[in-house]
Amino acid sequence: MNEKPILAAKRLTKIYGKKSLEVKALDGVNLEINRGESMAIIGKSGSGKSTLMHILAFLDTPTSGVIEINGKNATKLKTRQVNRLRNRRFGFVFQQFFMNARDTVLNNVMLPLKIAGIRKSERKRRAMEVLEIVELTDKAKTRANDLSGGQKQRVCIARALVNNPAVIFADEPTGNLDSVTGAAVENLLFKLNKEKGITLIIVTHDADLAARCDRQIYLKDGKIIKSPVSSGVKTVSPPGKRGVKKGGRI
Numbered sequence: 001m002n003e004k005p006i007l008a009a010k011r012l013t014k015i016y017g018k019k020s021l022e023v024k025a026l027d028g029v030n031l032e033i034n035r036g037e038s039m040a041i042i043g044k045s046g047s048g049k050s051t052l053m054h055i056l057a058f059l060d061t062p063t064s065g066v067i068e069i070n071g072k073n074a075t076k077l078k079t080r081q082v083n084r085l086r087n088r089r090f091g092f093v094f095q096q097f098f099m100n101a102r103d104t105v106l107n108n109v110m111l112p113l114k115i116a117g118i119r120k121s122e123r124k125r126r127a128m129e130v131l132e133i134v135e136l137t138d139k140a141k142t143r144a145n146d147l148s149g150g151q152k153q154r155v156c157i158a159r160a161l162v163n164n165p166a167v168i169f170a171d172e173p174t175g176n177l178d179s180v181t182g183a184a185v186e187n188l189l190f191k192l193n194k195e196k197g198i199t200l201i202i203v204t205h206d207a208d209l210a211a212r213c214d215r216q217i218y219l220k221d222g223k224i225i226k227s228p229v230s231s232g233v234k235t236v237s238p239p240g241k242r243g244v245k246k247g248g249r250i
């Protein structure tokens with residue numbers, strides 16, 4: 001197979017602050033992520049995990065270096081193109097991105113579709129469909145604030161899914177959950193990876209969750225210090241073998 005990586009980072013650096021306050025959060029990161037792969041980003045607090053994930057997801061820009069999507073340099077895209085790409089092709093499960101607490105579960109899940117300009121009846125149909133996947137149809141009319149932690153996290157997953165994304169980015173998706181609820185959220189993410197072929201990029205401190213991913217990269221002081229070779233040699237079985245359906249194309 002000669003498929004280009006869905007996402008690649010080349011010589012990425014990110015420097016926050018100026019002069020004596022300068023922090024080199026990423027220091028020459030090279031990385032390739034294949035379509036349908038699940039990858040864990042691990043490392044100590046402050047090692048650059050969230051920074052790397054935000055840059056890969058176009059939520060932040062690197063100080064230098066390039067991000068490629070399907071082999072094409074994406075750093076040249078216009079803001080509007082980047083916003084469109086993010087809205088249509090990426091899903092996010094971030095704790096700090098939590099939804100509008102006073103709005104209903106349904107409205108929160110429909111939001112990405114509203115941004116994408118999809119009409120209301122279709123928005124509702126698709127939102128109910130993903131709420132069914134996360135087993136929360138009965139909470140559609142509930143205010144997001146009135147849910148348990150695990151239910152909130154499942155709403156986040158539903159919202160991440162609603163655009164049929166090619167990639168889901170998750171930053172500590174099970175961080176605040178008890179082990180049983182955490183396992184349910186985790187199983188759901190891997191089910192989506194296997195059955196829909198959605199690429200998963202997960203930042204986690206949880207060794208078990210990291211071990212479930214096809215690949216783990218370890219960050220230390222903004223550098224990848226350990227990662228199996230990716231380019232050329234796929235670390236995942238080809239989609240056919242694992243029964244993976246093709247995810248949406250970027």
Ligand SMILES: Nc1ncnc2c1ncn2[C@@H]1O[C@H](COP(=O)(O)OP(=O)(O)OP(=O)(O)O)[C@@H](O)[C@H]1O
Nearest residue numbers: 016017023025043044045046047048049050051052
């Ligand atoms: N907006 C910012 N301004 C200045 N420095 C920042 C900013 N965001 C992150 N940093 C610094 O960059 C480094 C990497 O931060 P990052 O948030 O990527 O770490 P992390 O690995 O996600 O940590 P954690 O596990 O605690 O979430 C840290 O030293 C942090 O203090």
Ligand SMILES: [Mg+2]
Nearest residue numbers: 049050051171
């Ligand atoms: Mg972080």
